[in-house]
Amino acid sequence: MAKVMAEDAFEAVVGAHHAEIRRYLLRITARASDADDLSQETFLRAFRAYRALPPGSNVRAWLFTIATNLGRNHFRAQGRRRRAYAAAAQEMRPDAPDRADGQVLAEETRERLERVITGLPGKQRLAFIMRKMHELEYSEIGASLSCSEESARAHVFQALRKVRRSLDGHLPIGMESRA
Amino acid sequence: MSPQPSSCRAIEPDLLSVAAGEAGPAAAGRVEVHVAGCRECREELVHYRALEGMMATVRRAPRPDDDATLARAQLASRLADLRSRMVGFGIFPSPLGRILIGRSEQGVALVEYLPATGSLPAHVRRLLGEDAVEDRAGTEGLRADLVEYLEGRRVRLDWPLDLRRMRSDFQRRVLEATAALPYGAVTSYAGIAARIGAPSAVRPVAQALRWNPLAIVIPCHRVIGNSGALTGYAGRRVELKQRLLAVEGVKTVAAARHDFKVNREAMYTTVTGEQEYCVPTCGDLLSQSLSTLTLFGTREGAEAAGLAPCGSCRPDLHPLPA
Secondary structure (H helix, E strand, C coil), X not given: CHHHHHHHHHHHHHXXXXXXXXXXXXXXXXXXXXXXXXXXXXXHHHHHHXXXXXXXXXXXXXXXXXXXXXXXXXXXXXXXXXXXXXXXXXXXCCCCCCCCHHHHHHHHHXXXXXXXXXXCCHHHHHHHHHHHHCCCCHHHHHHHCCCCHHHHHXXXXXXXXXXXXXXXXXXXXXXXXXX | CCCCCHHHHHHHHHHHHHHHCCXXXXXXXXXXXHHHHCHHHHHHHHHHHHHHHHHHHHHHCCCCCCCCHHHHHHHHHHHHHHHHXXXXXXXXXXXXXXXXXXXXXXXXXXXXXXXCCCCCCHHHHHHHCCCCEECHHHHHHHHHHHHHHHCCCXXXXXXXXXXXXXXXXXXXXXXXXXXXXXXXXXXXXXXXXHHCCCCCCHHHHHHHHHCCXXXXXXXXXXXXXXXXXXCCECCECHHHHHHHHHXXXXXXXXXXXXXXXXXXXXXXXXECCCCEEECCCCCCHHHCCHHHEEEEXXXXXXXXXXXXXXXXXXXXXXXXXX
């Protein structure tokens, strides 16, 4: 009975987090097929370990840690990273002339920003995506990258500086953020 | 870009925090003071805020390839498969020693004798798989059934079985033929080989039974040598085979080298595939190879298997001495 309940609870975990974890993996691999595979692998691993997870754990941060490790292993595999760059460059060319103007602008902004992010060094890129795209806490990012909270913050800040410099002249100054 | 003064470099982390809206009051105050007197950093703050705004837009914007439907469906099917393979197991004492019973969603997957002490043998760990979990509560009912069986209070273990741990299709055929042997009956390895249409594969049959992952449930203890010797069981524990057969009413006598032997002259006998059973002295039964015969310890056993008494030797009128 306890087992059945644990499995139902895991269904809820998949429902709550799969789409976001896949989106995260899509951002770090830039390939939908890799995001499909790695997101499945993340949840299969999570399913095996779920029983041993202490009650009250931060499941979302835990899933990001698994996904991050899988993503890093993925890039460690020879040549993959280079291929991902090439694919990202391919996939990010504007290719939809029938979109409304506002949408095109948003798309271009997104594409430019993502191109810059793709070029960041490994840990900075992962930390940046976790913080700025998924709003994880620095402590959670540190846990995912096996580093301290302070190092996680430093990775994000270094990435921010690089992104800021790369987008010089493309930032929509005047459209003040709500922050 | 001109080189920054050291005060600008020092304020930069705070400035990034302020732009991101994550700065505490102290840092916010420091930034406020600094940018009031530094035009460059004031502009930097504007840029970083614009960048944060841009990222917020991107964060919320839909992506063209952000469709998780396919991955989610594949995940559901892989999880279902993983679940159906996962084994929950219990380890129990029994009249025959320590026994492990494992079950999956499909049914009972493993019944293994364990050494009296120590960790699980390698072949058992392999059969359990890396995802197995101890589940005493989920296997307790099976344990109770098994103990009743070993004490002779139950003649069937009609459990759903998970046969996915077979080593080969050949092993599956051997074990299915063995599972069809009735309670209280014995035949020989050659007899099983004949039943699966591979009469020369006597040794492969013995090997397949040696790695039976469902001891007792698939009654490999009912398969003996052509000579009537029990031959082997659970490694070197042929005494377990003798005890299981005794529970089912099959009498044995001590034989050479720690073995036991079924006394054919004390067994009701049928030619495999025929509808009647006989006393062993009927016709030339005693001179026939065990590979063509099935032996029963009791008349009840033979009749429970659907056999009628032979019309010439009339085992019903002239039973063997008890």
